[in-house]
Amino acid sequence: MKGLIQVYTGDGKGKTTASVGATVRAAGNGLKVLFVQFIKEAKSGELEILKKFPDLIKVIICTTGFIYDKPKKAQIQAVKECLESVKELIRSSRFDIVVLDEFTLAVKLGLISKKEAEQILQLKPEHTELIITGRDAPEWLIDKADLVTEMKKIKHYFDRGVNARRGIEY
Numbered sequence: 001m002k003g004l005i006q007v008y009t010g011d012g013k014g015k016t017t018a019s020v021g022a023t024v025r026a027a028g029n030g031l032k033v034l035f036v037q038f039i040k041e042a043k044s045g046e047l048e049i050l051k052k053f054p055d056l057i058k059v060i061i062c063t064t065g066f067i068y069d070k071p072k073k074a075q076i077q078a079v080k081e082c083l084e085s086v087k088e089l090i091r092s093s094r095f096d097i098v099v100l101d102e103f104t105l106a107v108k109l110g111l112i113s114k115k116e117a118e119q120i121l122q123l124k125p126e127h128t129e130l131i132i133t134g135r136d137a138p139e140w141l142i143d144k145a146d147l148v149t150e151m152k153k154i155k156h157y158f159d160r161g162v163n164a165r166r167g168i169e170y
Contacts, residue, residue: 003096003128004146005121009104009137012151013169019099019133020046026129027056031096036060036086038079038106038134039067044170058095060086064111071109079111086120093125104134104141114140 006022008015016037023033035050035057050057062082064075090098100120106112121144124130132141142148164170 002126005144006131006147007137007141007145008133008149008151009135010151011135012153014151015133016046016101019101019131022131023050023057023099026097027053032094033057033097034089034095035099036062038062038102039064040102045167067109071111076111079106087123090123095128097129097131099131102134103132104137108136
């Protein structure tokens with residue numbers, strides 16, 4: 001089976017949720033998944049459950065914590081170091097699916113250069129499905145993708161001041 005490139009983007013809720021669902025579906029069918037999360041805090045419910053299946057799902061956290069302005073040099077360096085491990089794992093061809101959660105945001109913020117992002121896409125083995133999530137997917141990525149889904153916010157309780165809730169948003 002040829003692996004394709006999927007992108008989940010947009011300003012609506014559900015991008016990470018969709019990628020976690022795809023991860024669970026794949027693992028349930030015996031496929032091996034590499035799930036890499038950028039930007040977010042290191043402790044979230046989705047990662048905790050995925051870590052419980054180490055024979056099928058490898059979780060890598062390239063976290064910088066949330067970035068509210070420009071990334072600091074230390075944050076950029078941390079992601080670059082993490083990316084080296086991720087590249088090696090992708091090259092290994094051990095995974096049927098690779099999920100890069102919040103990857104587009106990491107590119108937009110300058111944690112990952114366009115050149116580095118394109119290199120990761122080129123490293124994808126023929127059989128590996130690549131799932132990329134995050135707001136503001138760049139046009140060049142949309143053009144390369146085989147599937148692009150935009151999560152569009154129609155209404156969101158955050159706009160009423162409801163903060164992120166444990167077990168729902170993280």
